[in-house]
Amino acid sequence: MAEKSKIAIYPGSFDPVTNGHVDIALRATHIFDEVIVAVSHNPNKDYLFTEEERLMMTRETFRENGKISVINFSGLVADLARKKKAVAIVRGLRAVSDFEAEFQLALMNRKMNRDVETVFMMTSFRYVYLSSSIIKEAAQHHGKYEDLVPPIVLKMLKQKYQS
Helix, strand or coil: CCCCCCEEEEEECCCCCCHHHHHHHHHHCCCCCEEEEEEECCCCCCCCCCHHHHHHHHHHHHCCCCCEEEEEECCCHHHHHHHHCCCEEEEEECCHHHHHHHHHHHHHHHHHCCCCEEEEEECCHHHCCCCHHHHHHHHHCCCCCHHHCCHHHHHHHHHHCCC
């Protein structure tokens, strides 16, 4: 009997995707057979980039990695994991301050879908301070952030904040 493929969901808004996100996704491919990067849409959240732009940038970022696919979704991650037959939800942690909210989400996801585990991955040290919000602020004020985002994100941010 063939062994079942181990699939993980890596959800996020990715507004925009950063090298910290890329680091977590690539490291997750060492644990799982397939990583589905799920670009979420929350109608209650304000985004810099449209859902289509976020999806395009994330797909472009991972297009050469055969173990990573990129989809868009709205709704509950636990339901998406069930639909995709995922065994895990991958979440990145930068600092202790991330843990409380992530812990609550993990417990709720576990309650909604007992077949999926949450796997917390510590960010690499060089990205411990990095967030999409910090990148957007740096771009808006013409700061230095070029080495913190994939090339497609750099291009799109420069288009958004040209002056």
